[in-house]
Amino acid sequence: MDKSLIADEDGIGAHSVIWQRSSTKTDWQAFPDAVGEILPLTQSHVGYSYRAVVSYTDGHGTREILVTSPSETVTNVDDPVEGEVIVTGKPLEGEMLVASTERIFDEDGIASLSIGWEASKDGRNWQAIETASTSRFSLAQNMVGRQVRARVNVVDTFGVETVIFSQATNTVKNVNNKPAGKILVRRVGN
Numbered sequence: 001m002d003k004s005l006i007a008d009e010d011g012i013g014a015h016s017v018i019w020q021r022s023s024t025k026t027d028w029q030a031f032p033d034a035v036g037e038i039l040p041l042t043q044s045h046v047g048y049s050y051r052a053v054v055s056y057t058d059g060h061g062t063r064e065i066l067v068t069s070p071s072e073t074v075t076n077v078d079d080p081v082e083g084e085v086i087v088t089g090k091p092l093e094g095e096m097l098v099a100s101t102e103r104i105f106d107e108d109g110i111a112s113l114s115i116g117w118e119a120s121k122d123g124r125n126w127q128a129i130e131t132a133s134t135s136r137f138s139l140a141q142n143m144v145g146r147q148v149r150a151r152v153n154v155v156d157t158f159g160v161e162t163v164i165f166s167q168a169t170n171t172v173k174n175v176n177n178k179p180a181g182k183i184l185v186r187r188v189g190n
Contacts, residue, residue: 011059079107099150109157
């Protein structure tokens with residue numbers, strides 16, 4: 001707010017600034033979180049217009065009140081997703097991997113979060129595991145010799161989607177499976 005253009009022939013005494021906000025530009029409410037002539041914008045300001053109410057007492061003792069024109073409605077700037085996906089568990093056939101999303105944060109708010117899993121034979125080319133869509137993934141024989149990672153899709157409250165990945169596991173190791181079946185001894189001949 002620039003008060004250098006305020007003029008009063010009766011003089012300008014000490015002034016105070018009160019900020020107001022409105023989501024409709026008609027119903028104004030005091031915004032006590034803002035103090036002073038500068039209103040630093042944060043996520044909590046998104047969706048509102050602001051105006052300053054300047055009051056002072058002139059040189060003849062008259063209380064004067066000036067109201068600025070309303071600002072444009074503050075629009076959101078996409079804040080990046082912060083944090084990481086942590087995968088715990090042993091990369092061993094028959095073991096369970098668990099993806100934790102507790103450390104994921106988005107200042108824009110999180111509208112939805114979904115987890116998927118991917119596998120790779122070389123650590124560069126990843127393929128979605130279509131049957132795995134929960135935070136837990138059981139390592140079956142078909143995962144032996146592959147690395148596995150979690151893929152998390154985060155959609156913020158403004159509809160912006162971000163995909164983040166966990167660190168890849170070490171290569172899943174085989175567990176020796178006992179042979180199954182029976183051996184039959186047949187008599188051949190007389």
